[in-house]
Amino acid sequence: MALDLASLASVRAFATAFLSSEPRLDILIHNAGISSCGRTREPFNLLLRVNHISPFLLTHLLLPRLKTCAPSRVVVVSSAAHRRGHLDFTRLDCPVVGWQQELRAYADSKLANVLFARELATHLEGTGVTCYAAHPGGCCGSDYKQYVFGGWAWAWWCISDTQRISLEIMTLQPRCEDVETAEGVALTVTGVAQVKIMTEKELLAVACEQFLGKNVQDIKNVVLQTLEGHLRSILGTLTVEQIYQDRDQFAKLVREVAAPDVGRMGIEILSFTIKDVYDKVDYLSSLGKTQTAVVQRDADIGVAEAERDAGIREAECKREMLDVKFVADTKIADSKRAFELQKSAFSEEVNIKTAEAQLAYELQGAREQQKIRQEEIEIEIVQRKKQIAVETQEILRTDKELIATVRRPAEAEAHRIQQIAEGEKVKQVLLAQAEAEKIRKIGEAEASVIEAMGKAEAERMKLKAEAYQKYGDSAKMALVLEALPQIAAKIAAPLTKVDEIVILSGDNNKVTSEVNRLLAELPASVHALTGVDLSKIPLIKKATGAQV
Template sequence: MTLNVESPRVYTSQGVPISVTGIAQVKVQGQYEEMLLAACEQFLGKTEHEVQQVALETLEGHQRAIMGSMSVEEIYKDRKKFNQNVFEVASSDLINMGITVLSYTLKDIHDDEGYLDALGMARTAEVKRDARIGEAEANKDSQIKEALAEEERMAAKYVNDTEIAKAQRDFELKKATYDMEVQAKKAEAELAYDLQAAKTRQKIKEEQMQIKVVERAQEILIQEQEIQRRQKELEATIKQPADSEKFKLEKLAEAARNKALLEAEAEAESIRVKGEAEALAVEAKARAEANTMVQKAAALQEYKEAAMLEMYLSTLPKVAAEVAAPLSQAKKVTMVSSGSSEVGASKLTGEVMDIITRVPAMVKTMTGVDVSKALGERVPPPRSLYLERVVSDMKREQIF
C-alpha cells in the first residue's frame, strides 16, 4: 500500500513551523505467522481503508515527532537522516501490528513564514560571496596559471612543432617508402594482370585454333567423302564410257600406227635405194674430180712457170673488176686536168692500172710471197702489151 503522509505546520526544535510531505510503502506481512496473527488481532473485521488509515496516522505521528526533534536546517540539508529516523521509528511501531514498512521518502518540505526562502537567500548570498571570492581567487590563479600555461603551452608548442616536423619528416620518408612499395606492388599487379590477360588470350587463341583444326578436319573429311562420291559418279558416268572410247581410239591408233610404220618402212627403203644410187654418183664424180686434179697437178708440175703466169694473168681482171666496181656505180664523173696529162677514159684507165701494178707488192706485204720471184724473176712484158692484155680481159668481163 502507498501512503501519502502529510504533516502541516509542525514546529521544529527551533520553533519554526514547517510542513512536510512523505511517501511510504507498507504491506501486511503474511510470511511470518506471528506477524500475521498480530495483524489479524488488530485489523480483523476492518476494511482496507480503515487499515490504511491506521497505518497513515501512525506514520504521520512518528513523522511529526521526528520533525520536532530536528531543526529546519537539519531536515532541509540532511534528508537522508530524516528519512532514516522516520523509517526506523515507524517500523518498530507498525511491526507490532503485523505491518511492515517497505520504504519511506521525504517528498516535500515548505513553510508559510518564508524561513526556508530566507535561509536560501542567506545561503545564496553566502554562496554568491564565496563565489565572488572564489571567482577572484580563481581569476588570479587562472591568470597565473594561464601565464604559466601559456609559457608551458609555447614551450610545449615549440616541442610539439619540433616533434610535428620530425613526425612529418618521418611520415614523408615512410610515405615515400610506402608509395614506392605500393607502386612496385601496383606495377607487379599490372604486369601480373597483363601476363594473365596475355595467357588468357593465348589460351583463347589456342582454343579457337583447335576449333578451326576440328572444323578443318571435318571439312577435309566431308571433302574426301565428296571426292569419293564424285569419283564413283565419274566412274559411272564418264570413266566407263571413256574407257570404251579409249579402247576404240587405241585400236584406231594402233591401226594408224601400223599403217604409218609400213609406209615409213617403204619410204625408208626407197630413200636407202636412192641414197645408195646418189652415193655411187658422188663417188664417181669425186673420182673424176680427183683424176682431174691429178692431171692438173701433173700439168702444173710440168709447166710450172707458164701455169703460174696463166693463173696470175687470169686473176688480174678480177682484181681490176673489184677496183673499178665503185666507178661502175657512179652516174657522172667530172675530171680536172692541168693540160699536160691525159684526160677522159684513158686517164681513168691509167689510174686503175696504177693500182693493179701495186698488187704484187701488196701480196708480198700481206702474205710474204714474192710473185715476181716465184715467176723466176721473169722480165714482165712491155707495159703497153701488159695493159692491152688487162684491158681486153676487162672488156671481156664487161667492166668498161
C-alpha cells in the first residue's frame, strides 16, 4: 500500500485501504520524516505537513481499530531538537527560506510531535491504548553518556543532548522539633550541614541519574529530609546528657550514619555541626542548675580547705617569726647597751671640748661685736652726711616742683582767663552791633510798611473826598447806609439776650401803645434802610406777635 505523507488525500486513501484489508492493528509507529523544506498545494509548509500534520491525521483515522485491538500503542518518533522549537500559529503557512529557517521549522515540527503525543496519551487514558514520544538518539544509536566537570566537550546541535547539574556547596539547616530521647525528654535540635555532589565518575553518574533535570532546591530538599530522618533516629537512642554535653560526638555520629545513604545519591557530607539544643520543659536548664550546684559545692569545699591550710601555715610562720624576733631583740638590746656606754664616753669628751670651744667662741664674739659697732658708727656718720645731701636736693626739687606745679599753672590760668575775658568782651561788642543792626533793619522795614500804608490810606481818603465832593449828599447818604447795618447790629446785640420786656403804665397812659406802635413799625423801616431784618430777633418777634 502506497502512502505519501506530503498529501492528505494519500493519507486518507491509505487508511481506507488498510482498514479494509487488515483486521488488527497493535502498534502504530510514526517514524517517517524529512529535514528539508518546500511547499504543497495544501496549507502549511512541507516539513510541518510530513512530520506532524499527516501523522496526526493518520492516527485519528486508525484510532478506532487501535481501540478495538487494545492493548495497543502509538509511538511518535520525535527528536531532542524539540527543546529549541517555538510554535507560532500565525506563521505556520509562511514560506521557509534558507537553512536557518529550515532548522527552526524542523524543531517546531518535533515540538508539535511531543505535544501531540502527550495530549493523545491523556485523551486515551483508560482505553488500553498508550501513546509515547521517543527520541531516537544519535546517528549511531549509542547510549554512551559523557560526564564533564571543570572542562569542556563537543556537543552536536540537534543530535547530542546536554544537561547541567550544579557542583556548588549546598548549605542545609536540618531541624527536628520535639523529638523524644532515650529518657523520654522532648528536645528540639537544629544543625548546619555543608554538602555537595561528588565528582568521582561513578558517583557523579549516580548523582546525575538521581538529580539531573532538578534544580538546586529540589536536591536540597531530598538531602535535608534524609539528614533529618537520621537525626531523629539517633536522638531516640541517646540521653539528654550525651546530646547536650558532647555535641561534637553527637554530630559525628549523625554524619557517620547518614553518610552511606547520602553517598548512594552521589552526595558528600562535608561538615555537620549541631547549632542549638533546647527543650520546652526547662529540663536542660535544670540539668545545668544541678551541675552548677555540684561545681559550686566543690568550689566551696576547696576554698574552705585552702583557708584551713593557709591558717595553719600562717600560724607556723608567726611562731617562727616570733622566735627570730626574740633572738633579734636580744641582740639589739646588747648592741644598744654597748652603744649607750660608748655614747656616754663620747658625750663627756664632746662636752669638754664643747665648753672650751664655747668660751673661745664667746670671747671672739665679743671682739667681733666691738668691731661691728665701730663700723656701724662709721656707717651712721656716712648715712647722715648722705641724708643731709639728699634733703638739700629734696628742698631744691620741691622748690622747682612748686614753681612748675603752682606758679606756672597759676600764670597760665591767669593768662587763659584774661584771654577768655577779652574774647567775651569782643563777643558782647559784636553781639551789640549785630542787635543794633537788626533793630535798625526792622525799624527801616516797619517805617517802609507804615509809609506805604499811609500813602495807601491817604490815597483812599483822597479818592473818598473826591467822591463825596462829586456826589454830595448822595455819597454821604450811601456812607450812612453802609454803616447803618453795623450800627443796628451793635444796637440789637444786647436785645438778643433778653427774653422779654415788661412796660408798666397807668390806665390813661399812652406809653404802652406808642411803644407797641414803634416796635411794629421799626423792623420794616430798619429793613428798608439797612437790609437788617429785626423781626428775626426773638424779643421783637414776640412783641410784634403780641401786638398783632
